[in-house]
Amino acid sequence: MTPSVLLDGIVHGDPAGQRRAMAKAITLLESTRADHRAQGDELLTALLPHTGKAFRLGISGVPGVGKSTFIEALGLYLIDKGHRVAVLTVDPSSTVSGGSILGDKTRMEKLSVHEQAYIRPSPSSGTLGGVAEKTREAMLVCEAAGYDIVIVETVGVGQSETAVSGMTDMFVLMQLPNAGDDLQAIKKGVMELADLVVINKADLDPDAATHARAQITSSLRLLGLHGHPEHAHHDERIWHPQVIQLSALLGRGVDAFWAEVSRFRALQAGNGQLAARRQQQARAWMWERIDAGLKQRFRAHPKVRAALDNATQRVLAGTLPASTAARQLLDLFD
Template sequence: MTSTNELAAAIRAGDRTALARGITLVESRRDSDVPAAEALLHALLPATGRSIRVGITGAPGVGKSTLIEALGLDLCGSGHRVAVLAVDPSSAVTGGSILGDKTRMGELSRHANAFIRPSPGGDTLGGVAARTREAMLLCEAAGHDVVLVETIGTGQSEVAVHGMVDFFLLLLSPAAGDELQGIKRGVMELADGVLVHKADGDLAAAADRAAQQCLLAMRVLHSGEANPPPVLVGSSVTRRGLAELWQTIAVRLQHAHDRGTFAARRSRQAGDWLDTVVRERLLAEFLGNPEVAAAMARARDEVARGVQLPGAAARALLALRRR
């Protein structure tokens, strides 16, 4: 039985088994694990925050994992220590990711400088995202100076991942001209940069055209801004544009540092995280009360049958708390 302090020391020393154990501890949903998990995070807090956090989103199959593998290998090769995490909303329901992220990033997962962790399970997307954020802190304490977070599946997880990274990269396919209509405007607005991916072989010309269209769209979205998000073109197969991509991200983050917006964004994210956790826990506590749960089931039934209004039913339910 190792103590929390021993585990914290082993994580800081870069022991991968300890890091994996630490993440398992903070991902645990057993009440009895909460004190040790919080103590571990508290002990490691001073060693966190010193990484570049990049979120990678895009439609299924656009090549997020392949890009992470290619970029991750380049970064590890130049001495960085890369951690790869994922947020998978479906794992909120199924209670654990069964996706073979590690097998899709086979070479990277075997690299001594890389650490790959699939999405945690959870009761809600908020819960999954909170555990990923905490895993990120542990990875930083273990000395990983680049954290890449992949959003899995469609929709939902983008806002959560945007809320935990310094740079949110949107991947588009070369068919993006058609795709732009399908991509939710909200995701375009969240993006700090866009990469039109798979710009190789027969797709290269289409990728360049898509990038032009996307650039126009981004200029409209960010009109009046001195430094609108960059739109790049690249391929994980030929590695075209990958060095430029990382260089662009690094330069923009350096500017953000210099202007103070980097620190401001992280502070805002921490505050938002607190709000989310409070909301989630209040709700879980409220609905965990058997009396409330029974009343909630009755109220749902009445609302569904149209014999009660949602607003009035909610007021009656919330009144149960004050009794």
């Protein structure tokens, strides 16, 4: 399909045709072939006027915290409220085989077959942060197709949370009731990225969930004031990260969760922070793609390719400092 045909199918197609066009468009955008990349750029430019109206929600958490169960419960709740929900899930790629199970869709049995939902699993492909490199572009496809809630679920390990926070309007971190002590809650700088912390499986140990909520609330308050003494907790013009308990499996607390998200959206839209956040993300996205493109062109440069193996061997043998090798190769790229 040409970009113009894909555009028409995404924006104006019937339900079946639209899904097919979306799948083909995202596959095109994920391709690394130069001709596909050019077609993808043409498609994205054409899609842009139809995007920007959806709310982008990022959800992360350690494996086993119940992300897929929660997203299914939330998605069905939102569809009942009249929304159209797109879910972009990122599965870790094996460092050995390079493959990915892409199993999130199978864990959302009801949501995956609903006509008002669209679920697209993608492999992380080793991308730093665990978020598939083209997730941002896939979000634009979903928005252009009329999905007004786009959920990005990612691998909850390492610094994947940073990448999700950098492409969504709101970042939700899911925790277990007995996840650990106070320091566990704020390690690696993950907690300070969260706009909302959800303690899932609260039904298993209500006391532990209540204790965890108190600990995390205290940690968030300290993090919020650190370096920002003007962010007084009673200032209602500024969003202060909240902590809530719920049970996704039993469907309890989903309405309270969405009430907090709606309050966040209204507040951030009103004070201009939502628009500012998207502008910062667009700038960061541009520079990220520049960095990736420069690296790709550097590796493809004839002089660099001719000298790379020899320089690598000398670095490995300890006869050439890595920094010197890098500078010499960069000089060849000039």
